[in-house]
Amino acid sequence: MISKNIGASIYGLISSLYPINRSLTGPGVTQTLEILKKHIPIYIHSIPTGNKVLDWTVPQEWTITDAWIKNSKGEKVVDFKENNLHIVGYSTPFNGKLSLTQLKKRLHTLPEKPDWIPYKTSYYKKTWGFCLTQKVYDRLTEDIYEVCIDSTLTKGSLKYAELIIPGESEKEIIISSHICHPSLANDNLSSVAVSVFLAKYLLKRKNKYTYRFIFAPGTIGAIVWLNKNQKEIKNILGGIVLAGIGDKGAPTYKKTLSGNSVIDYAFEKVLSERNKKHSIINYFPYGYDERQYNSPGFNLPVGCFMRTPWGEYPEYHTSADNLKFISQASLEDSYAIILDALEEFDTQIFYKNMHPFAEPLLSRHGYYESIPSSLHMACLWTLALSEGRTPLSLVSLRSGIEIEKIEKSAQLLEKIYLLKKC
Numbered sequence: 437m438i439s440k441n442i443g444a445s446i447y448g449l450i451s452s453l454y455p456i457n458r459s460l461t462g463p464g465v466t467q468t469l470e471i472l473k474k475h476i477p478i479y480i481h482s483i484p485t486g487n488k489v490l491d492w493t494v495p496q497e498w499t500i501t502d503a504w505i506k507n508s509k510g511e512k513v514v515d516f517k518e519n520n521l522h523i524v525g526y527s528t529p530f531n532g533k534l535s536l537t538q539l540k541k542r543l544h545t546l547p548e549k550p551d552w553i554p555y556k557t558s559y560y561k562k563t564w565g566f567c568l569t570q571k572v573y574d575r576l577t578e579d580i581y582e583v584c585i586d587s588t589l590t591k592g593s594l595k596y597a598e599l600i601i602p603g604e605s606e607k608e609i610i611i612s613s614h615i616c617h618p619s620l621a622n623d624n625l626s627s628v629a630v631s632v633f634l635a636k637y638l639l640k641r642k643n644k645y646t647y648r649f650i651f652a653p654g655t656i657g658a659i660v661w662l663n664k665n666q667k668e669i670k671n672i673l674g675g676i677v678l679a680g681i682g683d684k685g686a687p688t689y690k691k692t693l694s695g696n697s698v699i700d701y702a703f704e705k706v707l708s709e710r711n712k713k714h715s716i717i718n719y720f721p722y723g724y725d726e727r728q729y730n731s732p733g734f735n736l737p738v739g740c741f742m743r744t745p746w747g748e749y750p751e752y753h754t755s756a757d758n759l760k761f762i763s764q765a766s767l768e769d770s771y772a773i774i775l776d777a778l779e780e781f782d783t784q785i786f787y788k789n790m791h792p793f794a795e796p797l798l799s800r801h802g803y804y805e806s807i808p809s810s811l812h813m814a815c816l817w818t819l820a821l822s823e824g825r826t827p828l829s830l831v832s833l834r835s836g837i838e839i840e841k842i843e844k845s846a847q848l849l850e851k852i853y854l855l856k857k858c
């Protein structure tokens with residue numbers, strides 16, 4: 437099923453995207469999306485600066501063409517053109533001369549990893565700064581430094597992309613990745629590229645559910661998407677945020693807020709049946725865009741698939757998260773796990789309780805005539821957990837009642853219109 441060299445193909449796409457300077461907005465995102473569009477027919481949305489989106493506002497568009505620090509001999513000691521991590525993301529324009537003491541207030545390093553450049557941004561507080569290795573920092577001598585940041589913050593737009601692959605059912609599964617990081621490979625080009633190849637595969641086959649791929653800048657992008665799609669979300673059965681899936685660590689699945697949904701069951705089953713090292717962690721309200729999707733009001737059961745979780749590898753958000761840090765084997769493995777989980781999702785059966793507000797008056801529905809008393813507890817559990825997203829396999833696990841009994845109960849409850857198959 438998995439085409440040969442898929443790991444190499446994914447890695448190839450990452451390599452072509454890696455040099456681009458991405459941010460929340462700006463030409464790097466556009467360029468990235470244009471490259472993705474050559475692979476899959478995404479639709480690129482553009483939301484103007486200043487638009488109100490839920491509790492947020494679409495930020496100004498950031499463009500940077502050059503940034504450097506020169507010593508008094510005119511030598512560039514830090515150069516954005518050598519590595520785009522050198523500039524703090526969203527740095528405001530600046531031109532001027534500074535003493536070493538003044539300059540140092542604007543510099544960020546990683547003293548414990550003296551060869552690495554940290555990745556920093558300041559999206560919502562206007563400032564500027566540079567990131568550099570501790571080694572270069574230590575070599576800076578008393579001098580007058582010339583600093584240039586050729587950037588603009590203007591009224592523009594925020595761009596994100598979507599690809600909808602219609603299935604037999606209009607019920608949807610969303611697959612979301614953030615596209616706002618500059619030259620970092622694992623976080624999150626790994627997920628962007630794996631998503632592209634998943635989409636390529638799903639485009640070629642008949643699908644039970646509709647898939648919606650979202651490529652959006654972190655946080656604000658997902659918020660913009662949710663704001664725009666408030667009506668569509670009723671069709672979403674579940675989804676997955678992909679983040680950092682190319683490193684050599686073991687896979688990690690972070691559950692949805694409820695921890696009870698089909699996507700949770702699918703990933704847990706696939707990971708546990710592989711008999712290889714993996715972690716399954718509970719939801720917590722920090723991390724990637726699962727925070728937005730699972731938030732009260734939207735309440736979408738969206739999990740997060742990673743390898744080593746963010747912040748748990750030293751290379752995270754540094755120049756060491758480069759093309760050497762990720763491997764073709766891990767990319768291929770992540771791709772296979774996600775496809776297996778999507779296939780597991782397809783096999784799951786789940787129902788919706790047709791009388792959800794308080795318990796139904798069972799006698800009014802002919803319950804006692806239609807259902808044997810031996811299935812009473814199985815029926816109560818099935819009614820209690822069938823909000824339309826919890827599979828019968830999880831009802832069985834949660835209740836400790838055999839799946840056959842749960843399935844039989846669901847079928848009988850459907851006959852008396854207390855449940856409806858989703």
Ligand code: ZN
Nearest residue numbers: 617623746753
């Ligand atoms: Zn990140």
